[in-house]
Amino acid sequence: MKQQLTNIWKDWRLHAIVLAIVLLTETIGTHSFNVGPGVVLLLPMLYAIIIGLALFFTPVIKEKQSKNAEPLIVLGVTVLIAKIGVIIGPSLPQIIEAGPALLLQEFGNLGTILIALPVAVWLGLKRESIGMAHSVAREPNVGLIMDKYGFNSPEGRGVMAIYIFGTVFGAVFMGVISGFLATWTPLHPLSFAMASGIGSGSMMAAASGSLVAAFPGMENDILAFAGASNLLSLSTGLYMSIFIGLPLTERLYQLMTKKKNNTSVRKGA
Amino acid sequence: MLKNIQEWVLLLGIFGVVALAGNWIGYEILPTSAIPGMLILIGICLVGLILGDVLPGSLPSIAYVALVGVLLSMPWMPGSEYIVSATSEVELLALTTPILAYAGIAIGRSWTDFVKLGWRSIVVAVCVMLGTFLGSALIAEAILTFQGII
Numbered sequence: 001m002k003q004q005l006t007n008i009w010k011d012w013r014l015h016a017i018v019l020a021i022v023l024l025t026e027t028i029g030t031h032s033f034n035v036g037p038g039v040v041l042l043l044p045m046l047y048a049i050i051i052g053l054a055l056f057f058t059p060v061i062k063e064k065q066s067k068n069a070e071p072l073i074v075l076g077v078t079v080l081i082a083k084i085g086v087i088i089g090p091s092l093p094q095i096i097e098a099g100p101a102l103l104l105q106e107f108g109n110l111g112t113i114l115i116a117l118p119v120a121v122w123l124g125l126k127r128e129s130i131g132m133a134h135s136v137a138r139e140p141n142v143g144l145i146m147d148k149y150g151f152n153s154p155e156g157r158g159v160m161a162i163y164i165f166g167t168v169f170g171a172v173f174m175g176v177i178s179g180f181l182a183t184w185t186p187l188h189p190l191s192f193a194m195a196s197g198i199g200s201g202s203m204m205a206a207a208s209g210s211l212v213a214a215f216p217g218m219e220n221d222i223l224a225f226a227g228a229s230n231l232l233s234l235s236t237g238l239y240m241s242i243f244i245g246l247p248l249t250e251r252l253y254q255l256m257t258k259k260k261n262n263t264s265v266r267k268g269a
Numbered sequence: 270m271l272k273n274i275q276e277w278v279l280l281l282g283i284f285g286v287v288a289l290a291g292n293w294i295g296y297e298i299l300p301t302s303a304i305p306g307m308l309i310l311i312g313i314c315l316v317g318l319i320l321g322d323v324l325p326g327s328l329p330s331i332a333y334v335a336l337v338g339v340l341l342s343m344p345w346m347p348g349s350e351y352i353v354s355a356t357s358e359v360e361l362l363a364l365t366t367p368i369l370a371y372a373g374i375a376i377g378r379s380w381t382d383f384v385k386l387g388w389r390s391i392v393v394a395v396c397v398m399l400g401t402f403l404g405s406a407l408i409a410e411a412i413l414t415f416q417g418i419i
Contacts, residue, residue: 009279014374019287021370026295026363043362044295045369052373053380061374069375075280075314076368079288081331082313083364085338086356092343101412111404116396123389132393136401165394168376171369173398181403187410188419195405198398201331202372205365207402212361223361229405231335 008072014065018072021051030213032179041179041210046172053168077201084227091224102229105194106236112136113249120158121256131158134249137166138199140238144246166200174198175206179214189215193222197229199237204230270322277318281311284367292363306356313338 009015025044032041055061088095095102113133120129131154135141142163149155174196182192189211196207208226212219285307289300317337321330342349342356413419 009276009283015283015287017374018367018370019290021373022287022291022367023294025366025370026291029295044291045362045365048366048370049373049376052370052375053377054373056374056377056380061377063378066374066378069371072280072284072371073368073375075277076284076364076371078314078318078331078334079281079284079310080361080364080368081334082310082317082338083356083359083361085313085335086310086342086352087361088335089339089342089346089349090344090353092339098413098416098418101409101416101418104412105405105409108403108405108408109401111407112397112400114404115400116393119396120389120393123392125389125393129393132390133397136397161390162394162397164379165391166398167379169394170398171372173395174402177399177402181406187406188413190419191406191410191413192402194409195402198401198405202365202368203398205361205368209362209365227335231332234332 008068011065011068014068014072017055017060017065018052018069021048021055025051032213035180040176041213043175043206043209043213045206045209046175049171073202080201080205084223084230087220087223088227088231091220094221095224095228098225102194102225102232105191105229106232106240107244108195109136109198109233109237109240110245110248113245113252117249117252118256121253125158127154127253128158128161130246130249130253131155131160132162134159134246135237135241136198136200137162138237139163140199140234141241144238144241148246166203170200171202171206174203175210178207179210182211183214189218190221190225193218193225194229196226197231197233199230199233201230273322274315274319277315278311281314285311287367288359288364291366292358292360295366296360296363298358298360303358306359309352309356310359313341 025047028047030043056066112135116133117129120133131145137159142159145155145159178192178196182189193208193211196204204226208222211222289303289307292298292303293300314334317334318330320333342352
């Protein structure tokens with residue numbers, strides 16, 4: 001952690017506001033409602049991010065508080081990772097047993113390319129689609145695209161778009177769809193637990209938190225698998241993108257745009 | 270370095286107090302029974318953060334934090350039972366609520382960038398997240414079924 005932490009602890013206004021948000025949201029508690037066959041879970045953390053964002057646009061939060069909040073997210077995630085560490089430890093025998101599934105499901109992250117790239121091209125996006133669809137666009141992948149194509153390239157704009165969406169809505173979105181899909185589809189909650197580890201602490205927490213709320217009996221297994229998978233995604237995700245994800249996206253993009261150009265040429269003629 | 274450690278202790282302490290309050294209100298665990306677990310978690314964080322600073326190599330501190338947590342709590346480690354039972358008094362969801370409260374306040378600043386993106390980016394972003402989530406879940410399901418674990 002290289003950033004300057006000096007005197008952030010003195011920003012009592014920020015910490016008092018967060019304490020108030022926590023007390024309020026935890027008092028409201030978890031609520032759920034059914035949408036068709038699935039369950040949508042509304043957790044205190046989802047209200048917390050929305051209230052926090054709403055307060056930013058009121059005089060209660062000033063630029064200073066918003067800046068000071070960033071290192072606290074990093075340290076908060078550190079505590080979360082420590083908690084996940086002590087959940088993984090006792091489950092280490094089961095995790096080793098499930099090792100093959102854990103390792104191979106990392107390739108599932110390539111599902112992003114197969115679903116998102118055709119949609120992006122179909123919507124008329126050009127080389128932005130490559131930055132957008134090559135991965136789930138967390139920090140390492142943003143770094144990779146910036147390194148390869150530059151900040152002001154179409155690919156760079158694409159990856160930043162997904163990164164910002166993920167930062168703002170990722171946790172809310174993952175929290176809602178994981179609870180919904182796990183109750184609606186026949187897939188096992190532990191499969192979704194492994195899928196929750198996509199390389200972002202807050203998204204993993206939201207997705208696995210919803211799973212725990214929906215299947216409280218499996219709490220420890222769900223958190224252990226999600227945490228292990230997230231660590232694996234964090235450590236292998238970049239290499240997966242460098243060696244498989246990005247080349248595959250480039251190839252598919254060329255294939256798809258070639259076909260599209262041919263049809264448009266025919267239409268033109 | 271010393272100054273850094275001092276700041277880490279103070280900020281982790283503030284975060285811990287907020288999380289313990291949520292742990293009490295939301296999950297009805299009295300702070301008195303959750304304090305030892307929280308102190309252990311903060312201790313693990315500090316060891317990991319210091320290791321990340323001191324050790325050579327480019328591994329992020331978070332990798333060390335996780336590693337320390339796993340090592341202390343694995344069944345072969347003496348005293349791991351106490352670590353596991355003490356930290357189980359701190360609910361995972363009580364940690365995520367304050368993180369996301371801070372996150373909400375922080376992302377307010379990138380909100381205008383986000384609004385500029387337009388609806389097409391949102392559609393693609395939804396597909397990106399659904400794609401990785403469903404892709405991983407399907408592969409995990411197939412292999413866990415094949416191994417007979419589920």
